[in-house]
Structure formats: C-alpha cells, structure tokens
Amino acid sequence: MSAPLRLAILGTGRMGRIRAQHIFASPRFEIACVIDVNLQAAQSLASEFRVKNFSTTLSDFDYDGLVVSTPTFTHISAIEDCRDSVPIFLEKPIAEDAEGIRRAFEIAGKKGNKLCCGFQRRFDDTYVAGSTKVKNGEIGKVVNCNVIFGDHPCPSIEFLKEGGDIFMDLAPHDIDYVLNTLDDKIKNVYATGCSSDPVLKEAGVIDNATIICETVKGSTVNITMSRSAEYGYDQRCEFFGTKGSVHVGNYPKHHAVLSNSSGVTGSVLAHSFPQRFGQAFAKEMDEFADVMEGKKEWEVTQEDCIHVQNVAGAAGISYKEGRRVDV
Ligand SMILES: NC(=O)c1ccc[n+]([C@@H]2O[C@H](COP(=O)([O-])OP(=O)(O)OC[C@H]3O[C@@H](n4cnc5c(N)ncnc54)[C@H](O)[C@@H]3O)[C@@H](O)[C@H]2O)c1
Incomplete structure (x- = not known):
C-alpha cells in the first residue's frame, strides 16, 4: 500500500x-x-x-x-x-x-x-441512484423537477439577519445536482419568498423561498427552500418524465416503523447535513484522493460552478425586483 x-x-x-x-x-x-x-x-x-x-x-x-x-x-x-x-x-x-x-x-x-x-449530492448514493436513472432515460424526457430543501436546525435570527442568503447558501446544491442530472442549463428564473418571523420580516430577511426555472432544453425546475423546517433535515427531489418519475427520498434517523391501530409511525428525519450527507462527504474525500493520485479528474467543472452561481444570483435579483430574470 x-x-x-x-x-x-x-x-x-x-x-x-x-x-x-x-x-x-x-x-x-x-x-x-x-x-x-x-x-x-x-x-x-x-x-x-x-x-x-x-x-x-x-x-x-x-x-x-x-x-x-x-x-x-x-x-x-x-x-x-x-x-x-x-x-x-x-x-x-x-x-x-x-x-x-x-x-x-x-x-x-x-x-x-x-x-x-x-457539491455533495453528486457523491451521495441516493442522489446518484436517482440521477443515474434519469440519465439512463428510464423516465423518458424530463419535463419537470421539484425540489424541497428544508434546513434544520433553523439558524438563529441573528445569523439570518447578518447574512445567510437563502439563494446563495441553500439553492446552489440542488441547482448543481438537477442540472448535472438533466445535462441542461437554466434559461431564466422567477423567485419569491417570505419571512416566517415578524423580526425577520421587519429586517427584510426571507427564510422561505421558491425559485421557478425554465431550462434551455425546455423543462421546468421548482426549488422550494425553508430555513424553518422544525421537524428535521428535509431533502427531497422528484423528476417527472414522459415515461415515469424518479423520487429521491428523505433519510430518517432510523428505519424502525411502528404500526398500530393509531396509524403507522416512523422516526424523525436526520438531524442535519452532517448526518444526512455523511456517506457523501466521505466519498467526496475518497474521490479527491483519486484526483491527487492522478486516477481521475474532478467532475464539478469551472463552467458548472459559474453557471450555478449565476442562477443563484439571478434568483436573488428576481426576488428583489419581482420579475423573471434571464440567466
Ligand atoms: N457543503 C455543505 O453542505 C456546506 C455546509 C456549510 C458550509 N459550507 C461552506 O463551507 C465553507 C465554510 O463554512 P462553515 O460553515 O464551516 O464556516 P464556519 O464559520 O463554521 O468556520 C470557518 C472557520 O474558518 C476560520 N477562518 C476564517 N477565515 C480564515 C482564514 N483566512 N484562514 C484560516 N481560517 C479562517 C474561522 O476561524 C472558522 O474556524 C463556506 O464556504 C460555506 O459555504 C458548505
């Protein structure tokens, strides 16, 4: 060795x-x-x-x-x-x-x-499995993609007031994942948002937002994000195609399920990103070792990084100006 x-x-x-x-x-x-x-x-x-x-x-x-x-x-x-x-x-x-x-x-x-x-979704077994099915054409042409990003634990009001732009902090992960899966780019975006707390509203800070995107190849992508997912780290993504759909589901803290006369109950969701994406973070480092040893090239390119940042920036402008923005 x-x-x-x-x-x-x-x-x-x-x-x-x-x-x-x-x-x-x-x-x-x-x-x-x-x-x-x-x-x-x-x-x-x-x-x-x-x-x-x-x-x-x-x-x-x-x-x-x-x-x-x-x-x-x-x-x-x-x-x-x-x-x-x-x-x-x-x-x-x-x-x-x-x-x-x-x-x-x-x-x-x-x-x-x-x-x-x-961008850890590219290294996460579940996200990669979903992506591979789409890339293999198993659901035909993708016409729509719906993403939910529920952040947990909710950052403090102080953190949100000082920075923590929802379009820059949260959205880039899914923008990169979806576009890599679809082999596509975003043409234009419309974004809106709201504050869950009067103090945030007063400070002009939104902690909930939705971005609606049209892609160059003609699909729609909706990304809904919330900083106030009180119930756990909620990360989901669904691709709808002409021949089927692919759902990238959530991770519970454990997989035990109770069924009784009151209903069927499972565990809470994973606590936050270190728990949900532990496997992906380990894989990222392993693939970085491959790059260091000259065995492979890193798959996230300069062009990918720039486009993702442009989309996130355009979403911020769209929210502020209340109009659809070309990327
Ligand atoms: N992949 C993900 O899910 C994910 C999650 C959170 C943050 N991030 C990214 O990770 C980066 C770090 O975020 P974080 O939340 O860990 O920040 P953090 O504030 O928790 O930690 C930053 C650390 O860097 C140190 N530091 C600051 N300036 C430095 C400098 N010039 N030289 C050396 N040390 C310096 C600080 O003292 C602090 O210990 C950011 O780019 C952020 O966007 C990614």
Missing part, C-alpha cells in the same frame, strides 16, 4: 470539523496540519485528531493536498497561499460570484493547482 496522502486542513468550523472526521477515518490520508486564523481552534481540532502541526498560516508546513473549509470570501487567498502544484478541495461556492470563480480557477491554473469544488 502506498504512503498516505498528507492533507492540510484550512478552517476548523462546521465544515472543517466534518472534513477532519472523514479524512481521519480514511486509510488513504494523513492530516499533515490544521490551520485556522483562530490558533486555539486549530490547536483544539489538531489535538482531537492527534495531529502535531497546527498554526494560523499555511506556509509553515509541507502537504500533498489542501482542503479549504474557510468562509467563501477567503477562498481566493487560500488558493494564493497554497503550495504550487497540489490539488485543492474547496467547499462550495468557490467564490461569491462568477468573476471570483473565474479568478480562482485562473490563479490555480497558473500555479498548477487543480480545484475541486464540493
């Missing part, structure tokens, strides 16, 4: 912690170092995974690949700071707009760094 690939982990927040767990669990990797602007946070994650090296700067260490789990606005400087010629895995989105994404790929290209953007 070849020596493990040495990964640097940049960012030790929600995603950095998830990445560290999956990297630590894989025999293909070794955590070379943990970096965070917050030294204490870097030290804490490093000690949890028995890693000696931690710092606030990447330049202190040697590594074969970099995992960037810092806030989106820092991704370009992370690429600039990375060693030349090592692959980089970045959380979605690569940058906040199309221009930033182009710049990120351009800088990486000049330095010989491959950029691998994480």
Whole structure:
C-alpha cells in the first residue's frame, strides 16, 4: 500500500470539523496540519485528531493536498497561499460570484493547482441512484423537477439577519445536482419568498423561498427552500418524465416503523447535513484522493460552478425586483 496522502486542513468550523472526521477515518490520508486564523481552534481540532502541526498560516508546513473549509470570501487567498502544484478541495461556492470563480480557477491554473469544488449530492448514493436513472432515460424526457430543501436546525435570527442568503447558501446544491442530472442549463428564473418571523420580516430577511426555472432544453425546475423546517433535515427531489418519475427520498434517523391501530409511525428525519450527507462527504474525500493520485479528474467543472452561481444570483435579483430574470 502506498504512503498516505498528507492533507492540510484550512478552517476548523462546521465544515472543517466534518472534513477532519472523514479524512481521519480514511486509510488513504494523513492530516499533515490544521490551520485556522483562530490558533486555539486549530490547536483544539489538531489535538482531537492527534495531529502535531497546527498554526494560523499555511506556509509553515509541507502537504500533498489542501482542503479549504474557510468562509467563501477567503477562498481566493487560500488558493494564493497554497503550495504550487497540489490539488485543492474547496467547499462550495468557490467564490461569491462568477468573476471570483473565474479568478480562482485562473490563479490555480497558473500555479498548477487543480480545484475541486464540493457539491455533495453528486457523491451521495441516493442522489446518484436517482440521477443515474434519469440519465439512463428510464423516465423518458424530463419535463419537470421539484425540489424541497428544508434546513434544520433553523439558524438563529441573528445569523439570518447578518447574512445567510437563502439563494446563495441553500439553492446552489440542488441547482448543481438537477442540472448535472438533466445535462441542461437554466434559461431564466422567477423567485419569491417570505419571512416566517415578524423580526425577520421587519429586517427584510426571507427564510422561505421558491425559485421557478425554465431550462434551455425546455423543462421546468421548482426549488422550494425553508430555513424553518422544525421537524428535521428535509431533502427531497422528484423528476417527472414522459415515461415515469424518479423520487429521491428523505433519510430518517432510523428505519424502525411502528404500526398500530393509531396509524403507522416512523422516526424523525436526520438531524442535519452532517448526518444526512455523511456517506457523501466521505466519498467526496475518497474521490479527491483519486484526483491527487492522478486516477481521475474532478467532475464539478469551472463552467458548472459559474453557471450555478449565476442562477443563484439571478434568483436573488428576481426576488428583489419581482420579475423573471434571464440567466
Ligand atoms: N457543503 C455543505 O453542505 C456546506 C455546509 C456549510 C458550509 N459550507 C461552506 O463551507 C465553507 C465554510 O463554512 P462553515 O460553515 O464551516 O464556516 P464556519 O464559520 O463554521 O468556520 C470557518 C472557520 O474558518 C476560520 N477562518 C476564517 N477565515 C480564515 C482564514 N483566512 N484562514 C484560516 N481560517 C479562517 C474561522 O476561524 C472558522 O474556524 C463556506 O464556504 C460555506 O459555504 C458548505
């Protein structure tokens, strides 16, 4: 067996912690170092995974690949700071707009760094099974796709007021998944939304939204998102075709079902994205190892990233201006 690939982990927040767990669990990797602007946070994650090296700067260490789990606005400087010629895995989105994404790929290209953007639905067994059936033509021509994204737990009102744009945070996952499945692009979007709480409404923040899209090949896509799914992490997607439909269903916390005279009762839904997408996060890291070893190319392209960001941006404009927007 070849020596493990040495990964640097940049960012030790929600995603950095998830990445560290999956990297630590894989025999293909070794955590070379943990970096965070917050030294204490870097030290804490490093000690949890028995890693000696931690710092606030990447330049202190040697590594074969970099995992960037810092806030989106820092991704370009992370690429600039990375060693030349090592692959980089970045959380979605690569940058906040199309221009930033182009710049990120351009800088990486000049330095010989491959950029691998994480969109976990592409690596999730259930989403991939659904996608494969559509791609194989098993439901004929897809005419409509309906997506539900119920986020859980509901972020605090403070978080939502400070940022957390629903079109930028939530929608990109499904836009990428649906378009990859349909091998299509979005032509135009109409978006609307509402606030579940008077404080949010007063602050002009929506925590529920729907995007209606027309694709270039002539299908419709509806994406309904909510930050206030009190009942669990609700992730569903349904493709309707001329010969059938494919449903990508939810994940319960467990599969035990009680049937009695009151009815049939199952478990609550998975708590949140780390639980629902654990398998996909592990697969993402495994395929990143394949890229590092030169065995495959990363399937999410620069063009994919730019189009997804353009669609999410157009949805935000549509909501603000109350009109259909061309992408
Ligand atoms: N795939 C998904 O489902 C998913 C879910 C959540 C977030 N994300 C993405 O992951 C990224 C990180 O989000 P998060 O929720 O983990 O953020 P977070 O705020 O929980 O963690 C960010 C960490 O990065 C550190 N940091 C900030 N600037 C830094 C810098 N310049 N250098 C080093 N460390 C720095 C912070 O101290 C913090 O520890 C974002 O791009 C976000 O869009 C993806």
